[in-house]
Amino acid sequence: MTKQYDLAVIGTGPAASTVAEKIAKQGKKVAIIEQREFGGTCALRGCNPKKVLTTAAELVARMGAFSGKYISAETSDNNWSGLIKFKSEFTDHIPKSSRKSYEEKGIDTFSGTARFLDSNTIACGQSEIQCKKIFVGTGARPAPLKIPGGQHLITSDQFLEMSTLPKRMVFIGGGFIAMEFAHVAALFGCKATILQDQPHILDGFDPDLASQLMRWSIDRGIDIKTGARAKSIDGKQEEFIVEFEQDNKTGHIQCDQVVHAAGRVPNIDDLNLEKANVDSNEKGIAVDLFMRSTTNPDVFAAGDCAASGRPKLTPVANEEARVVVNNLFLDEYSEQLASPDASVIPSVAFTIPPIAAVGMSANEIDESNKQVEVHHQDTSDWNSNKKYGIQCAGHKILIDTDSNRILGAHLLGPGADETINLFALAIKFSLTASQLKSSLFVFPTFASDVRKML
Numbered sequence: 001m002t003k004q005y006d007l008a009v010i011g012t013g014p015a016a017s018t019v020a021e022k023i024a025k026q027g028k029k030v031a032i033i034e035q036r037e038f039g040g041t042c043a044l045r046g047c048n049p050k051k052v053l054t055t056a057a058e059l060v061a062r063m064g065a066f067s068g069k070y071i072s073a074e075t076s077d078n079n080w081s082g083l084i085k086f087k088s089e090f091t092d093h094i095p096k097s098s099r100k101s102y103e104e105k106g107i108d109t110f111s112g113t114a115r116f117l118d119s120n121t122i123a124c125g126q127s128e129i130q131c132k133k134i135f136v137g138t139g140a141r142p143a144p145l146k147i148p149g150g151q152h153l154i155t156s157d158q159f160l161e162m163s164t165l166p167k168r169m170v171f172i173g174g175g176f177i178a179m180e181f182a183h184v185a186a187l188f189g190c191k192a193t194i195l196q197d198q199p200h201i202l203d204g205f206d207p208d209l210a211s212q213l214m215r216w217s218i219d220r221g222i223d224i225k226t227g228a229r230a231k232s233i234d235g236k237q238e239e240f241i242v243e244f245e246q247d248n249k250t251g252h253i254q255c256d257q258v259v260h261a262a263g264r265v266p267n268i269d270d271l272n273l274e275k276a277n278v279d280s281n282e283k284g285i286a287v288d289l290f291m292r293s294t295t296n297p298d299v300f301a302a303g304d305c306a307a308s309g310r311p312k313l314t315p316v317a318n319e320e321a322r323v324v325v326n327n328l329f330l331d332e333y334s335e336q337l338a339s340p341d342a343s344v345i346p347s348v349a350f351t352i353p354p355i356a357a358v359g360m361s362a363n364e365i366d367e368s369n370k371q372v373e374v375h376h377q378d379t380s381d382w383n384s385n386k387k388y389g390i391q392c393a394g395h396k397i398l399i400d401t402d403s404n405r406i407l408g409a410h411l412l413g414p415g416a417d418e419t420i421n422l423f424a425l426a427i428k429f430s431l432t433a434s435q436l437k438s439s440l441f442v443f444p445t446f447a448s449d450v451r452k453m454l
């Protein structure tokens, strides 16, 4: 059956839902297609359910810190299945309610894998969707990890669904997903090991603060092996043996579960992009400044599946989608075509405690030959952190010597995930360190520590 639309939207994550809803609101006829449950990664298998787990893990850490001091909670008896059930309260209703919400807005919904038949036609099961414009928001999926025994790996999707917590887990990868999950698992009583093939963990965050966090994590029982490449997984009866190579030596770890957290790739293989003359590479769909396919002006892409060069995060997907909404139905050379405003993108790994970054890194400053003041300090013994019960904290703030403008801010410690937003504002609006220091913040809050950092 063939149906006609102004716009076909592929995917239902943050990018796709923004585009579909806003264009439908303009009175255009929109179809939306999803191959899994409606809702996308962030809401169902990413940011939101993950934050339920990291918030719980932080609670366990804080109770552990104060147990015997002024509370008598027994933290060794945590209820993992209760936590996963609680997490479901945030996710289970989404597929049904989001599909219903599209339909109430006049958007036609299709279940199945979308693929291009030609430049303006999408097939989904038995349906053919003919449309003037197409938006691709198909997100990302775990990168293939081709090692013998790779079939034993579970992904972040399955980690978030585990009804029982294995006693021993190995996380392959040293990025934010591996570190966050290892902290959660460890605080709930699992022996967690990280195998990171790179020399450092948490690429994209300040290396000094990441090392401080790494030492703290190791002291709390997480085994972090850097420069350690997973070679194979052997599935024995009740356990797995992960073979790895580190310093030219072979090692083995026995465990009950192995999690693939070693990077994600754009989810574009099923789309038959070549049928619509849409160019792509290993980073995703090739897009221009306006989020438009470089080879087909009727096709736009945003979020994790677009090769935009920006970090793969939900606020970035939303911002790119906002631009797509503006550009979709403009003329090819219209002066009103807009580009994403993504000059300042804060990022956080929700480890316990969190680590955060915004603006330039110390490395980028070195390469730029700018003269900077570097305010780097271990603040683990500051009262705010002691009161909170998590004494692992520090900052590195980079201030331009000539202009006094803040160029980069790197935070570790309780509240870093919120406080980083203040620095994002300061950098975006070119505030000087003196201006930020002159602002009064509520005391005693983590934000009030900002003045001491400058």
Ligand SMILES: Cc1cc2nc3c(=O)[nH]c(=O)nc-3n(C[C@H](O)[C@H](O)[C@H](O)COP(=O)(O)OP(=O)(O)OC[C@H]3O[C@@H](n4cnc5c(N)ncnc54)[C@H](O)[C@@H]3O)c2cc1C
Binding pocket: 010, 011, 012, 013, 014, 015, 016, 033, 034, 035, 036, 037, 039, 040, 041, 042, 043, 045, 046, 047, 048, 050, 112, 113, 114, 115, 137, 138, 139, 140, 156, 177, 267, 270, 271, 302, 303, 304, 305, 312, 313, 314, 315, 317
């Ligand atoms: C474990 C985890 C934790 C994360 N934590 C954070 C965080 O704390 N903060 C943050 O900002 N970001 C986080 N992210 C990243 C964030 O989830 C993504 O950047 C965001 O979801 C990207 O949105 P999107 O719209 O591009 O795609 P997605 O949300 O991935 O949605 C894409 C949708 O397209 C569907 N699809 C794919 N191919 C087809 C097809 N051919 N036909 C039909 N449908 C298709 C998929 O099933 C999916 O539902 C996390 C990701 C993971 C995996």
